[in-house]
Amino acid sequence: MAERERNAHRLLLETSTGVLVTDGSGYVIHATGQAEAALASEDFLYTSFGRLRAKDARAEAKLNARFTGGVMLIQPDVEIAGSNGKTLALRDLPHAAAVSLSLRHDARAFHVELYTTGKPPLEEILKERYRLTPTEIAITLSLRDGISVISIAEQRGNTLSTVRTHVKSIFQKLHVHRQAELIARLNRLGGTA
Incomplete structure (x- = not known):
């Protein structure tokens, strides 16, 4: 062989x-x-x-x-x-x-x-299709739940600048420009959270 x-x-x-x-x-x-x-x-x-x-x-x-x-x-x-x-x-x-x-x-x-079979979990869609990191997935789900960027930074123990950098990366990967667009995209993706 x-x-x-x-x-x-x-x-x-x-x-x-x-x-x-x-x-x-x-x-x-x-x-x-x-x-x-x-x-x-x-x-x-x-x-x-x-x-x-x-x-x-x-x-x-x-x-x-x-x-x-x-x-x-x-x-x-x-x-x-x-x-x-x-x-x-x-x-x-x-x-x-x-x-x-x-x-x-x-x-x-x-x-x-x-x-x-059935819809995969939203976290899996974000990881596999959009290549979000675990941190970006956590921030995305927090934004979907209506938590402000300031509150996310406080909860995670990050600076506001760090969380904003993650949000910018999330927006680029999901091809959105605003938080409202992000939430609409997540709702269209469906899946379970």
Whole structure:
């Protein structure tokens, strides 16, 4: 195996979500991370005589379509709703990745990710989408709650200048110019706080 293939193999196996590798007929070869956990829990996926199966009938049909006809095209995600508001998403990985992970020409590989359905918490939206720091998130939520910049500085033990610098950064990252615009943007983002 070439150095580049070894590095790709290591990266895929160390992914924080998960990787699932099957042969061309859907028989599981290897699972890591959330893929392994999903198979063990059987909330979303399970194996029947070694073949990958889905709990949900629609997801089962989508999985079966991937393993019939021998076509190795990347297809739309398979999403399987589970209990407690969780969803498991299977995304096709390129055929070359599947081959390098399994050393089989007929292999398929999937990126597996477990996520919570519904709206994410507002703090998560601010962190992931707008790249706000924890301090900026705390100040943003205080502003949303109607707390003045002076009160925020006193509560945090910061100078007024420091809090104003954070507010300026928040406004730039959220593309607003006034506190009223910020609050309107936060209301549109929704989420839970």
